[in-house]
Amino acid sequence: MVTSSLPPMPGGGISRRPLHFIILADCSGGMKGEKIQALNYAIADMMPHLAAWERDQEQAQVFVRAVAFATEPRWHIAEPVAVTQIRWKPLEPVHKGLTNMGSAFRLVAEALAPGRIERRALRPALLLITDGLATDPPGAFEDGLSALMGQAAGRAALRLSVAIGRDAQSDALNRFIGDPTVPVLVADNTEEIADRLVAASLAVSRMSAVGADRSAVARRLLGLPDGTTTGIFSQDTIV
């Protein structure tokens, strides 16, 4: 916030528009060992990219939160932390934990409810990272996703997903993204996790720029075929 000794200006000061970036990280039992280590490394490696983008553009201030989900979700970073201030605390896998995504979506939906984020905030960005198929009880995935989509900010959010391993690429992730033209980013091995997260962060940041041609950004950063016009990332000014 700018509070220098500039001439008087009405109000409580100015600042950039917040861009809330929320990571939903799979901490099920299957993530133990090399995967969770690689994921922690990749997330920590992703932050400087976001911070660099924040420095290089003129509109947004990035705030990071994280949900660790397994059988139950929990906030790993509950309060928004400026990306330049974040010190990533490693995620820990839950022994024999399942991959229940619906309740994680619901937790995020609560955080995106009206009054919970600033009215002037840019569209939030949600990044779902998992190594397996959803194991939600019947109906729970749909309920959670409905809760997320029931929030205006959830509906408008840029939603991307990274699958660790080909087997993790599922219809559930496509439904989370909500746009068939946007692919799930697949890391075939742990070495690729960092690359995929960087790609995701670049996509999130570039597409968050006001006035950006999001389809063009998606084509470039996500490898979409030429001519593809994304739906969820479109930015019509006409309602």
Place this chain on the structure above:
Amino acid sequence: MTDDEATTGAGHPAGDTAAGGAARAPGGRWQVSIGSARGAAHLATGQPNQDAAAHQDVVGPGDPVIVAIADGHGHSRHFRSGSGSLLAVDVACQVAAALTAGLARRAQPAALSYAEVDAAVRGELAPALVRDWRAAVAGHLAEHPFTPEEQSRLDALGDDPEIPYGATLLVVTIVAHWLICAQIGDGDMLAIRPDGQSFGPVSAGEKLDGERTRSLCQPDALAAFRVGVHDLVTRPLVALLLATDGYGNSQTADPWQPGVGRDLARFAAGHDHGWFERQVPGWAQRCASADGSGDDTTIALLVHPDPAAAAVAARQVPVSAAADQATAETLPAGLQRGAGPPGAAQVATVEIDLAGPAAHADTLRIDAVPGDRASAGPVPAGPASADPAATVERTLPIRKSPPSGGRGARPSASPAPPPSRRAGSPAGPPGPSRAQVTGSGSRRPAGSHGPGSRGPAGSHGPGSRGPAGPGLRHPAGITSSRRTAVMIAAAIALAVLAAVVVVLLALRPAARPAPAPARHVQRASQSSSASGPQQGQAGQGHKAGRSAGHQHEGDG
């Protein structure tokens, strides 16, 4: 240009920084300061400032003052939005001038009834804005056809030819004691009372995702217009802020309106028009910078020609319940609606849902605003009602001290000023009545004050309020809850002291009796409230009232 046409005005396609709203008309017109700045993000990507603003003082009955701002959409789909916003403000001035001229043909604007103003606004304003903007776009397109590349892009998206020109529009007209507002799309209007409380003069737009907006270019633009009519006699204002969304998106406070309203009321009480002319462009620049929203930002600030008189007028409008002020005025207009208590029948807010080009009268919605107490004053009170007939039977009296010195100077039968710039090509060189304003801004030496300068040396100047601030805070600088805590602490301390004294007296019978501690507590309490708003004596009423407002809004 005839004598009845605009005599002063400023419109600008807003370059990097544009400043200076208008030459001040003699007399008591509302004073307009405009600033516009190119957004840092636009600068980085080579986009121009796509905002536009225009101001027109019309010589005619009611001394109409017209201000319009527009925000051309930044998305590449709206590749002519800079022209679209210019066309929008130009059309807005024409349409508003025609509206006021039409009103003047019926009667002196000050003598018009609410129903007459309401009907004119409802039936003419938004439809004309949409119709004329589309016609202006067609005219511009005829002169500047799409390139083959632009046309192919348009065809690929299936867009109508108006889409590239997409822009928002906010326009206000003050004529006599009527405030007429119309808005489509994002951006903010903030009406500020002399005590610093504020409200949205048009209903709050629906919450979109923060990046999309309603637009003049949408096929059903008429349905998206929000319109408000306010009687400034029953709801005196000291200032009115119009801003494109680059302003609100840069404000850290959420909601930002109460704080901005308080500060602007304070500024209006302590500074003259020259000061605002120098400051407003800087505000726009800061909001548009990379420290703010980074988006194009345009601010148009209308300030009452005599804020002190507005404050007096506001105090003369009875307000029976502070709670009404607190709840109604600081919320978006859409949250103010509801059945007003008895005595609130003089409705000052009209919201019009225009469901479509053919839907007008049957979709008019008029709601009582709890904060209004117009009819509880000199106006005969009537029952709260949403019936327009209940609100429009009375012709409002002319103000005793009108801000527009020219009101009444022209007979009501004087010819209405024709639309001033209807014939010109809006995208071409600006006409003589709409000087293009670019460059830095200060068109008069710093510190100089024009006629009617209120001057900082007056009793409302910031320097007269001492180091604790400009008179908005409680003298002790504490909230009521903190006051209570202090009183309790004092009571405890006094009780302990009394106990000690009692013990001492018991030990030393010759000592003098201790003072009654309860009285000290009571005096402390009285002292605390004595400087509060309840003690609003004539000399301190203004300050006390502002203190009350500040306190409440701070709590909110």
